[in-house]
Amino acid sequence: MNAATDQGRGIVQRLYWVKRWMYRTGRPGAVARAANRISAVQFSAGILSPARAMTLEVPGRRTGRLVSFPVVVAEYQGGRYLVSMLGKDANWVRNVRAAGGRAVLRRGGRERVRLEEVEPGDRAPILRRYLAVAPGARPHLPVDRHAPLAEFERIAGQYPVFRIIPAAPGAEGGDDQIARAGVRGALELSAHMTVRPGQLEGFKRQAAECIRLTRAKDTATLRYDWFLSSDGTQCEVREAYTGAQGLIEHRANVAPALQTLFGQYAGNHAMTVYQQPSRQLLDLAEAHHMTGHITWFCFLEGLEEVPRP
Secondary structure (H helix, E strand, C coil), X not given: CHHHHHHHHHHHHHHHHHHHHHCCCCCCXXXXXXXXXXXXXXXXXXXXXXXXXXXXXXXXXCCCCEEEEEEECEEECCEEXXXXXXXXXXXXXXXXXXXXXXXXXXCCCEEEEEEEECCHHHCHHHXXXXXXXXXXXXXXXXXXXXXXXXXXXXXXXXXCEEEEEECCHHHCCXXXXXXXXXXXXXXXXXXXXXXXXXXXXXXXXXXXXXXXXXXXXXXXXXXXXXXXXXXXXXXXXXXXXCCHHHHHHHHXXXXXXXXXXXXXXXXXXXXXXXXXXXXXXXXXXXXXXXXXXXXXXXXXXXXXXXXXX
């Protein structure tokens, strides 16, 4: 009996290793992407899969095109939830945040929903329920599904959970309307700076450090792309966040790296912010001595219709 049990555990561990290898960079590799495409079609059709297996459709935060991804819905105390088994940096999580939570679930039909993020303090029992019903997720969470609730509380901040809420009747619309949901509403800005003469290589290294810190620490950053002029003398950084709090978090995470960047390699820092200046953003600008170096633009017109007062 013990030998058979040990053999079974060994097989499970090897399967877990394969699953982790498929997502070894924190994102689905080529094999995982192919498997996910097959699962998305299978789950959407509602065939050869449990009822809790569905396909999530959400607009890509950069392209606006609908992205489909297989998910497992966990039910807990009368609510339905989605969990990111790859943690806070999963691409679908960032897309959902950028879209303001608007998405579609598919299984035999289409259900328009709003995904509301659950606070970390309330996630633990949902995470435990998720592992109970989603065997494929077990290799990715560093907690056994039978572990006490305290163990789930310890990791709750690293694994986003979203409550599934049926979309309000007024939210009904075509796919193009859903696809444009995340275009407006995010906090978007651009930063401009000049590279100091003879410091281009050091500038590049420090830019890479800023990006490394952003990837490792930020939880609400949707875009952080650096562009260099052809002569290597000017740089533009295009940024987007789920809101002002996301920008505040980002600035705190990269503060030492930015201090080095502007202390040694760059100058003439200016910013353009595409949002009405709120008190929170004005205070942030003042704290970083940027009050006189920011141009504010308010939304005027766009592809998405905006209700008029």
